Amino acid sequence: MVGREDYSKINKKITAAKAVKPSLARVGMISEILSWLGNPDKRLRIIHIAGTNGKGSTGTMLKSILQESQYHVGHFSAPAIQDDLTMITIDGQPIGQKDVVKIVHEITLQIKKHDGDFSLLSTFEWWVLIALVYFAQQDTQFVILEEGPGGSNDVTNAVRTPYLIAYTKISVDNICSTGSTLKQVANEYAKIIKPGALIVSYPGQDYDVQKVLHEQTDAVHAFWNPYPLPQITILSTAPQGLSLKIDDIPDIHLPLAGAYQASNLSTVLQIVNYLQQKGFQLSKDKTMAALSNISIPGRMEYVADRNILYDGASNLDGISGLRDSIKAWHLPFKPVFVLGLLDDRNAHEIIDLVASIASTIIAVTPESKEGMSAEAMASYCLHNTKNNIDVEIADDPSAAIQLARKYRASSNALIVVTGSIYTLRAIFNEEEG
Known part of the structure; x- marks a missing residue:
């Protein structure tokens, strides 16, 4: 029987895990651990969201649209504004304490079988592994996986077969180690593009960034979004959110403050359009209904x-x-x-x-x-x-x-x-x- 005390102890151990510098070696190690766990990532339809700013807004809008259309959706978004459990949700509900304890025991067992121990992983690495195992166990139809510090050294890059990669706004971020110039940052983010994945990008991306992403997409035989971008016009803006015209639909209220959310929404609607073209049932009415009820703790x-x-x-x-x-x-x-x-x-x-x-x-x-x-x-x-x-x-x-x-x-x-x-x-x- 798993109790609250068991989770509390494990959460403290995860939180106190050693800080490590992101590297390709760490990504490779996480890929190997995933193989020990039966490759849960390969059983998932993963939408990998990467970029400097806007990942949380983009991921939450997409999750809400898919959920409104009755799809079973896993969402990983870190760090947590509130309880750590809220980083991992399915259909908006956080992972349970018992599930965390059970999965941590499974991961620890496999690590010990290969001569490692609990201290092998950093805090972020633990939560990413827990999320991927949980989503696979729960047979999710989509997984929205938001990266952490970013680029090829990010632990989420251990996912080997993403269904789709969505880029939010890419810029220089001195908190992270993706590069000191915009071109360096763009090259680092481009390295996560995998063969066969569909690539969509923030419409206000810097020209040189977009060029780097395009070139890498071609080089690895991925696919750039072939469909037209949605036409979004901001009618008004206030702390309560945006009033928008989206294509031929007038006066849509998006309860997210900040004009840049219109560009994040464009990225989301590109994904929705692609999924519709692939036969997924995402109606215009349900999409707009989902957008009108968006709420994102701590992000505008x-x-x-x-x-x-x-x-x-x-x-x-x-x-x-x-x-x-x-x-x-x-x-x-x-x-x-x-x-x-x-x-x-x-x-x-x-x-x-x-x-x-x-x-x-x-x-x-x-x-x-x-x-x-x-x-x-x-x-x-x-x-x-x-x-x-x-x-x-x-x-x-x-x-x-x-x-x-x-x-x-x-x-x-x-x-x-x-x-x-x-x-x-x-x-x-x-x-x-």
Whole structure:
């Protein structure tokens, strides 16, 4: 009998697993472990989602459409904003604790048979393996697999026969190690293209990125999406979401904030169109019904009754999209930002972007050894930003949200919680708890 305590112990062990540098050797090791487990990935129709920004939105929209059409859909998306179990879902329901314990025991047994132990795998590697085994055991009809750090060294690249590979926006991300120039990043992402897979791509992709992806598709005998892109027009944008015209369908409400979500939606609809051409039953009515009810925790998620926007924008490109969206809303008051960042080389540029649209920045230190301290962020804001903004230092997530509410007490200003996923998770859980 598996109890809650068993899961708690295993989850702590997974969370405490050693950090490892992604590499092709690690990918090869995961492929070998999958073979020991009976190649669960080869029994799955996997839609592999890769890119720098937008994977969560793209994956969730696609999952909702497939689920609305009564397909049995597995979805892996990491890291978790809430409970770790929510990284692995089937038809929207998280994996159960008993299933995690059982699968971990199966994986551990196979590793021990080959002279390894629990410590062989990193945290992310554990969750990817658990997801693939679980999805195969549950006979899912589709699996939406979102990559992690990205590129050929990402553990999800161990999947050998993806049905389809979808690229979201690709840009330089200094948190990850996919490259220091856009061309290097594009080449790294292109290496995950497998022979026979169908490739679709974000419509706003940089020209050179698109060229690299096309060339690799041809080189490995994969197939570029042959069908026309959907025609999407943004009619209006607000924190509550977008009003869109999609092809000949007017006034579709997409409850995701941010104009760039229209481009993510284009990627999703390319996939839907391809699946329709292959005979899968995905009606226009059910597709639109699914889109009208989308909700994605922590990704441009607007909570109306609190007037708070949660967005896990952790890199320069993501923060730029957030800034552009806020400027397009023409809000009556500048937002109050709760901001925590990892201390990478773009941190100061990110602060500059936030300062250009904020009335106040509440600086908080992420719960990560790579986190920029709240004191360092506040010092930079006070001495280097050009805008006249208020800056406060919060000791913890609870203090941060209380300070934010205090600063907007005299107005109906939007509170924006963004930056490091560690900050977002802590404050999101503080609010929900």
